[in-house]
Every structure is written in C-alpha cells, then in structure tokens.
Amino acid sequence: MENLISLVNKLQRACTALGDHGEESALPTLWDSLPSIAVVGGQSSGKSSVLESVVGKDFLPRGSGIVTRRPLVLQLHRIDGDREYAEFMHVPRKRFTDFAMVRKEIADETDRQTGHGKGISSVPIHLSIFSPYVVNLTLIDLPGLTKVAVEGQPESIVQEIENMVRSFIEKPNCIILAVSPANQDLATSDAIKISREVDPKGERTFGVLTKIDLMDKGTDAVDILEGRSYRLQFPWIGVVNRSQQDINKSVDMIAARRRERDYFSNTPEYKHLAHRMGSEHLAKSLSKHLESVIKSRIPGLQSLITKTVAELETELTRLGKPIANDAGGKLYTIMEICRMFDGIYKEHLDGVRPGGEKIYHVFDNQFPVAIKRLQFDKQLSMENVRKLITEADGYQPHLIAPEQGYRRLIESCLVSIRGPAEAAVDTVHGILKELVHKAINETHELKQFPTLRVEVGNAAFESLERMRDESKKNTLKLVDMETSYLTVDFFRKLPQDVEKGGNPSHSIFDRYNDSYLRRIGQLFWHMLTWYLQH
Template identity: 70%
Template sequence: MATMENVIVLVNRIQRACTVLGDHGGDGAAASLPALWEALPSVAVVGGQSSGKSSVLESIVGRDFLPRGSGIVTRRPLVLQLHKTEVGEQEYAEFLHAPRRRFTDFALVRMEIEDETDRLTGRSKQISPVPIHLSIYSPNVVNLTLIDLPGLTKVATEGQPESIAQDIENMVRLYVEKPNCIILAISPANQDIATSDAIKLARDVDPSGERTFGVLTKLDLMDKGTDALDVLEGRAYKLQHPWVGIVNRSQADINRNVDMIIAREKEQEFFHSSPEYAHLASRMGSEYLAKLLSQQLEAVIRARIPSITSLINKTIDELESEMDHLGRPIGSDAGAQLYLVLELCRAFDKIFKEHLDGGRPGGDRIYWVFDNQLPAALRKLPFDRHLSLPNVKRIVSQADGYQPHLIAPEQGYRRLIESGLSYFRGPAEASVDAVHNVLKELVRKSIGETEVCFLVHFNSNLPLKNFVSYVFTVVILFH
C-alpha cells in the first residue's frame, strides 16, 4: 500500500510537470506529441451549479478553502492534489504558480484561487481551460488527485456569452472522455435524478458506468417523508460502483465557520441515527468517499503502469530524436562559443581521419600516387643516357678539368648528382600536386559533412553559419 501511495505521489508530480509544459488535458490534445496527461489516471468532479460540488471537495479535504458565490464560481479547472502527512504535522497548501510560498491560512488559499482565476479571465465571467494546481499537505487526507471542473449550466446570466453553457460542457467533456478519467458525478438528492446534469454527461461518455462514481448530496434537505434509497441502492440509476451519500454543511454552518472535522462527525451521526440510511451508514459520508476514490485511483494506476511507462519512454525517444534534429542550443558567452569551436574541430578531425584511414575514397588515392604514379614517372626518366660513360666523362671533365685526384673527382660527382636530381623535380612536384588536390577535396568533403552535422538544423541562422565558416577557415589554415 505504501508503494502504491508513492506511485500516486509520482503521478501527481508528473501531472504538475505536464501543466508546466502546457499539457493539461483541457486543450483537446492538440500538441504534436502524445499528451501524457491522457495516460495519467485522475478523478474529475462533475456537477451542475449549486449541486454541492464545492462542499463535497471541502469535506474530503477537511478545510474551507474554495470560492463561493452565485453563478459560475469555478471558472478554471482546479487540480487538487492531496498528500497525507504524519499525524501532528502542520497543514499547508502550495500552488504550482507560487512554489516558494506556503499557505497555512486557508482563507488566503481561497483568495489566491480567485486572484489566479482573474489573472487569466479578468473579472468577467469567462472560463479558461488552463488549470490551477493546488497541493494540500495534511494528516487528515488520503493521497488523492481531484480535478474540480466548472459547474454545468443551462442558461447564460448577465455578463456571460450566450455560448457559455456549451463552452463549459465542451471543457468538461475534454477531461471526462479520456478512458483513464474517473468521473465523480455530483447530484443533489432534492432533485429528480433523471434531471441530473452530471449523470446525463457521465452516461454519454461512460455508458456502462464503469468509470462513474455517483455522489448524492443534500440528503438532509429532502422533503419530510421522502428518501433517496432508490438512488443509493442502485434501483433508480444503476452504476458499476455503489452510490455514496453526503451531508454537507448547511449555509448556517458555513456562516458560523463550523469546523470541518465537527461537520464530518455530524455527517456520520446523521447516517447512523437515520432509520432510512442506518443500514448504509458504513459506506456513506465524505471520509468513506475519499478512501473509496483513493483505492480506485490506486487500482487504475496499477493497471495503467505499463501503458504509462510505454508512453513516457516513447515520448522521451521522440523528444530526443527531435533534439537531435534541432541540434544543441548555441551559447552567447565566450566559453560556450569556445566549446562549439572545439566540437567543430573534433568533428572535422574525426571525419577527415575516416577519409584518410580507408573505408572511404581518400587514403587509398594518396597511396596510389606514391605506389603507382611516382614510380611510373621515375621509371620514364632518361637515367640510362644521363649516366652513360660518355656523359659522365663530359660532366666530370667540365667540372674538374685536367687535374690529379686522390680518390675521385669531387666536383664532377657533385655536378653529376645535382643534374640527376633535377630530373626528379618534375615527377615529385606532380606527385605533390596530386596529393594536394586529393587532400583539398577531402577537406572540402569533411567540412561539408561536418557542416551537415552542425548546420542542417539551423538553415535560417545566418550568424551561426558565418561563425562556423570562420571556424572552418581557421581549420583549413591549420591543416
């Protein structure tokens, strides 16, 4: 169990990273890469306006922290990540957009949610699909991630566009249509379940009810003589998972700031003391709902671990491939540019050596010059005439004249050797020119291949091209 709780925490961290990178599940998965968010299990809270959705979340957390009011209060998805801490540790909250600030006053959490919503939508009643990430650390919660979505509505009120109802439904559908999404459908007990907006939407995207958890709120506000047993026992609308009844704080309790822990105790007292619901009391209430959702989230994560791992590995491979295609970022400081110069020189040196060492046309052509071209040219030299006896006598006599020699005519031999060496100049220079042409061609090829490695990803980067051209000019001079 501890291991699975750690996995839930890891999934929370991945979701936070996804949001930072712009993948938050509410954009229709328009990104070119696969949306990792879609593979991550989550619990989406869906309900109509005034269905008690906010009260359910606050009961699960045990804190009063969500904005309240009439009309559309939730105008951005709220990704609520609960982290269970050790007993006795102080409760606090953190926002992803303000990671260095800890909120211990949950009234300030409510104000921050309102301010962060207004930052994107203004003070109008517009909505935005970009989520707010809120993490709450408390010993009174279970490890769980909930996504609070805007309440479904039917009619636009003053200040709202006429399309607001459809806009909200489209946003909610983007989350709940995903196969890894657990749907927490909130319906008030004092309304006919057949008219529930949450159940209607859940039935559209999850006809079998496998991903849907039904929650019935406001059981204490039903008319006297009526009850919700048909719904809670699955006769009115059957789901794969049992319905859970919730008794939220009354408006009077909210006005008196009744402690949430006391409210949970009163909720349990209601179910145990009620003759209609006493036999269901063990699986009713916000505490039971939180544990049930945590267990279900663990089960879904356990089942999805292989696909999540596969998608992460696939995404990493695609990103690395794209990075290879784009190339490294070009630094502006002297150290980064020097590193680039050295990398260019190393790459050029490696490719140039590959051409010389064989396996590619280069070294073998140079070898052919010295092994075939030069010997063939030397064999054609007129040494038989140059070293003939008459020619040797003529050169010796011209150099030394008639004088006695102890050993040999030194000046004559020197002149004979020098005139013989002059015959080698032509073939030697031709061989040097041939090798030089081969080397120049290899340098051009090596530079071209090195440029491809470094510049094919920066076709429009003219300063970089000029810089690299300068580097290769230096390389050629040194070679």
C-alpha cells in the same frame, strides 16, 4: 501502492509544465493516459462542498454564478506530523498555511488567465495540499455545468463549459465523480446526463448524492443510494455538507464530519447504509479505486513514458547543446550561428551548394535575350530615319551629315535598354532571396532559436532590398552614361546602312549589344561582391 498516486501526481505536474494539460488534441498525450478523477456537477449541486469535506479545509472560492472558471487539479498528499500547508505550481517554493489565502490565490490566478469577466479557460491550476488528515488522492474540479448564461457571459458559455467537461471525462482513464443534489429529480441531473453519454454502462462513474438532509419530509434517497433508481458499477455514496449557515458561522470540518456521521447513523432510513456513507468513506473509496486503476494501467503508461522520453531526447539532440547564461556567451553563440549562415549562403553563390548558377544564367541568357527582343526595327525603320534626319536641323541645311538626327535615333534606342536592365536586377534579387531561405533552412543551429531564425531572415531581406535599390540605381546610371557617350562608330556606320537601304538595327546595335552586355554584367558582379562583403 500509495507511491503510485504520488508518481502520477508528479507526471501530471510535469505534463502541465510542458504545456500538456488535457486539451483537445488530434494525438493522444501523456496527460490523456494518466488515470485521474474528474469532479462533475451542475451549479449549486454541492460540488465545492464535497471537495472541501474530502480535504477537511475551507479553500475554494464561493459565490453566485460560475465560480470555478478553470480546471483545478487538486493533489492531496498524506504526510506525517501535524503540519498542513498548500503549494501552487505557478507559485514555486511558496507555502500557504492560511487556507483563506489559498482561496484568494485561486481566484486571482483565475482572473490572470481569464480576465476579471466571467470567461473560462481550459488551462488548469495545480494545487497540492499536504496534511496528515488526508488520503493520497488527485481530483480535478471542473466548472459547474449550467443551462443559461448570466449577465456578463457570452451565450456560448453553456456549450463551452460542456465541451471542456466532456474533453476531460471522455478519456478512457478518467474516473467520473458525478455530484447530484438529492432534493432534485435525478433525471434532470446535469452530472448524470453527461456521464451517461460518455460512460453509458457506468463503469467509470462514482455517484455522489448531496443535500440528503434537505429533502422534503416524507421522502428519502434510499432507492438512489441502493442503486435501484439509477444503477452504477460502484455503489452510490451520500454526503451531508455544511449548510450555508454553518459556513457563515465558520463551523470547522471536524465538527461537520462528526455531524455527518451522526446523521447517517441516527436516521432510520439510512442507518443500514451508514458504513458506506459520508465524505471520509468517499475519499478512501476514491483513493483505493484510483490506486487499482493506476496499477492496471502501469504497462501502458511505461510504454508511453518510454516513447515520450525518446521523442524528447530526439528533440533535445536536434536543438543542440545549451548556451552559456551570461551576456557574453549568448552574444558569442549568436555571432557563431550568424557566421554559419553567412558561410552556407556564400557556398550557394560560389557553387559549393546549388543555386548560384541561376544568377549566371540571368547574365548569360535571360538578359541578352531580353535586349535582342527590343523593337529596334520600329525605331530605326527607313521611314522614321528619313523623317528624323529631315527634321533634325530645322531650317538650317546640314553640311556633311545630319548629326542631330543620328544622335536622336541612337539615344532613343539605347534608352529602351533600361527595361531589361531593371528586370535583370529584380530577377537576381529574387534569386538571392531564395538562397537566403535555403541557407536559413540548412543552418541547423537556427532551429534551436526560432526568434533568431526570424531575425536573421529579416536582416538578410532588408539588406537585399537596400542592395536592389542601389544596384538598380547604378545600373540605370550606366545606361544613361552609355546614352550620353556615343562613339564615332555609330555615326560612321548608320549613314552607310541608310544609304544602302538596309536596316540599321542589325548592324550597329548587334555589335553594340556585345560590349554593353559585358559592362552591365561587370556592374552586376561588382554590386553582388559589395553586398557579400557588407
């Protein structure tokens, strides 16, 4: 059965490596379903000392205020021999044999995640301790509950810590280790208060009473330890931790445990309870209970693991095969994916895939309709024609026809075509951008590389912006060219329409539009072809 705890330890480490570490989530995760023991207590309740007594080593940071600012997943592994060492998940392949350095690494890693202030984080630190003197056990040390924020902490810190603790202990597979000091009223215990809210029947709660030796003379904790003051499903366990003076004098754990056993054995009030008191009994009880909980959850865990593995395999299949690790292999992969994107984009333009027909619709429908809607009637009204012809030659009478007047009339009409031409360029540009989005989504290989997906899109859009500006510039240049070169047909037809009293716009520009539309369309296709080639 001891192998079950080791298996759960490995699963917890795998979950953390994959980014699943018990944070609040709308969907249940594997971490949520793994049985665990969360250590809960208020500040100065003796929580850290209990953990060190269970391990038999000084390894936790100490100080005033909030010392534990990140969850500490403490995995104990019983091994043969006399070696004792620790390993952190964030420092792979490094063994710590000096537990003072373990304490320093916990503090340093906390600062790396939360900064050097007094903020907190729900991202856990994984610490494994291997020793012949421990039982197989996994404990999650949570930040101590507090009632007020101290200097340097935001006012929200009190609620943030409570929310973090609650997110761990409200999970149905979590065993709650509620640590309360015996020299304070149990009714005011932060650990009991919050555990009662999530486990009102006490079915998942182990009560641990600390500082029994510090109670006032004439008082004892027998009523609590025997379950009369506050009943839990599991018996209360009392512990006697090292005092601050013992810690300062570096009293070792072996001596501290011996003194703890002597205290319960020799104190009349607790002598009858001595067989189930102390940190050694606490560790064995927790290990045994954790094993039984894991055993009862095996069917559900197997089902969830099978489902999770299937989901991960599906995701791996979707992401595709791994790429070569060398620079040349990576470059080749990138170029191949870009070529796939380029091919899909061309298929949209060529009609193999839908989308390219919208561009033809702009040339064949939208642009001609926009030109026909131009207000030539106002510019070529009979009143305006007579006015411009009269004013065209100034004080000199025209000999045959008022050429300057006709030229101004025709040029003013041709210049108005600039608006529809610019609008057509912008419309085609918008369609091409839509096709880029479609091509990116349809290039499945890009889903494996989110950053490359973004970069390909950005590069395509930048190219389209450059091509739009260039296309618009050349399109307007074509309008200017047409304006600067007026054929004789304009001058031959316009006077005839004026003399007949008709509307010149219906004869000259209707015929002219057909020719001009063909030239504009040719220019658009030329620019589009150039873009695809570059």
